[in-house]
Amino acid sequence: MIRFEHVTKRYPDGTTAVDDLSFEVAEGELVTLVGPSGCGKTTTMKMVNRLIDPTEGTVSVAGENLADTDPVELRRRIGYVIQQVGLFPHKSVLDNTATVPHLLGTPRKKARARAAELLDLVGLDPTVYGHRYPDQLSGGQRQRVGVARALAADPPVLLMDEPFGAVDPVIREHLQNEFRHLQRTLGKTVLFVTHDIEEAIRLGDRIAVYGQGRIEQFDTPAAVLGAPATPYVAEFVGADRGIKRLSVTPVEPGDLEERPVVRLDDPAGRAAEALAADDASWAVVLDGEAAPYGWVPAAALTDGSPDGATVRDHARPMDATLPVGAPLREAFGALLGHDAGWIAVLDEGRYAGVLTPGGLHAALRRATTADAARTTREAVTLDTVPGA
Numbered sequence: 001m002i003r004f005e006h007v008t009k010r011y012p013d014g015t016t017a018v019d020d021l022s023f024e025v026a027e028g029e030l031v032t033l034v035g036p037s038g039c040g041k042t043t044t045m046k047m048v049n050r051l052i053d054p055t056e057g058t059v060s061v062a063g064e065n066l067a068d069t070d071p072v073e074l075r076r077r078i079g080y081v082i083q084q085v086g087l088f089p090h091k092s093v094l095d096n097t098a099t100v101p102h103l104l105g106t107p108r109k110k111a112r113a114r115a116a117e118l119l120d121l122v123g124l125d126p127t128v129y130g131h132r133y134p135d136q137l138s139g140g141q142r143q144r145v146g147v148a149r150a151l152a153a154d155p156p157v158l159l160m161d162e163p164f165g166a167v168d169p170v171i172r173e174h175l176q177n178e179f180r181h182l183q184r185t186l187g188k189t190v191l192f193v194t195h196d197i198e199e200a201i202r203l204g205d206r207i208a209v210y211g212q213g214r215i216e217q218f219d220t221p222a223a224v225l226g227a228p229a230t231p232y233v234a235e236f237v238g239a240d241r242g243i244k245r246l247s248v249t250p251v252e253p254g255d256l257e258e259r260p261v262v263r264l265d266d267p268a269g270r271a272a273e274a275l276a277a278d279d280a281s282w283a284v285v286l287d288g289e290a291a292p293y294g295w296v297p298a299a300a301l302t303d304g305s306p307d308g309a310t311v312r313d314h315a316r317p318m319d320a321t322l323p324v325g326a327p328l329r330e331a332f333g334a335l336l337g338h339d340a341g342w343i344a345v346l347d348e349g350r351y352a353g354v355l356t357p358g359g360l361h362a363a364l365r366r367a368t369t370a371d372a373a374r375t376t377r378e379a380v381t382l383d384t385v386p387g388a
């Protein structure tokens with residue numbers, strides 16, 4: 001959808017901001033450009049809406065070479081969200097959001113109706129906020145209006161330059177999650193600039209890690225964290241990259257441990273025999289619907305179960321469960337939050353096994369091996385991206 005081919009940008013003073021850059025963003029993909037200040041991220045982004053033209057090379061969007069386009073017309077087709085939002089102070093939130101469709105010729109009433117829908121979509125009730133002016137909003141609310149406005153003309157491509165940089169960390173994470181969800185729902189192609197590796201990881205389908213004027217690695221967050229292509233990337237993503245990887249690695253069925261399973265209504269004696277046969281000290285207890293109820297220690301079943309006792313009489317509830325596919329970070333949090341040292345995992349609502357600290361560790365190792373294999377195997381057609 002967005003394609004850079006051997007693009008170089010030299011400013012008149014001789015600064016080479018971007019040096020022979022080649023990469024491609026697929027349709028519907030969200031790519032984050034991350035790197036330290038001055039490495040050329042913004043210059044890259046501004047070449048997509050022709051706020052800057054390349055010195056050499058070609059930038060194209062949907063197959064169209066941008067050198068052949070009218071910049072003003074192009075910008076109406078490409079949404080642009082920046083940190084300083086740039087809302088018109090004298091226009092209401094609703095009119096700010098309706099600006100571009102109105103410019104494009106949509107009748108005012110229709111443009112406003114669409115604007116109201118978009119405000120709703122970004123979590124601002126149009127009946128409450130629509131008639132306010134930008135200075136009557138919080139920073140986070142202004143950013144939301146910025147996103148709504150960028151979406152108003154329904155552009156296939158969105159460019160976002162540190163859009164959430166000015167809001168506090170809690171609101172920021174909230175906006176990131178909402179935006180990610182919105183982007184997936186709407187299927188927009190997004191190029192997103194940030195200097196924050198956490199943000200890049202949280203949002204990106206793929207991340208381009210910038211060194212000076214060039215991309216050092218272009219890959220999925222899991223691969224960048226699991227197999228940094230260069231020492232520079234390893235340093236940039238941080239010594240705690242193992243921890244960060246917990247956020248981007250999902251729990252898979254193969255990570256789970258099998259435990260003996262008993263039912264709430266099983267006779268205690270029979271359950272005790274089943275555990276003894278497995279030489280197990282505890283079992284997972286499922287309810288009548290095969291959903292996890294909790295666990296039962298073998299000792300409780302064997303010690304003093306009167307005739308007629310069932311597992312229910314000894315079972316201990318444990319309400320934390322996780323679905324297959326949940327990020328390991330969530331699993332780790334759940335493990336730490338419950339004393340049990342394991343957590344029941346569900347596959348489409350049915351009990352699938354338990355995750356233990358050992359399983360968590362194995363899952364991380366699995367992800368590393370898979371990433372390493374993938375990085376060498378999956379050739380990326382980009383000839384200026386080392387390590388890809």
Ligand SMILES: Nc1ncnc2c1ncn2[C@@H]1O[C@H](COP(=O)(O)OP(=O)(O)OP(=O)(O)O)[C@@H](O)[C@H]1O
Nearest residue numbers: 011013015017036037038039040041042043044195
């Ligand atoms: N108009 C200009 N004239 C000369 N040099 C420029 C100009 N604009 C940017 N630069 C230089 O080009 C390099 C890349 O700048 P750019 O704004 O693309 O970086 P960035 O990665 O977006 O940085 P930041 O995160 O600080 O915004 C920097 O060295 C910058 O000083």
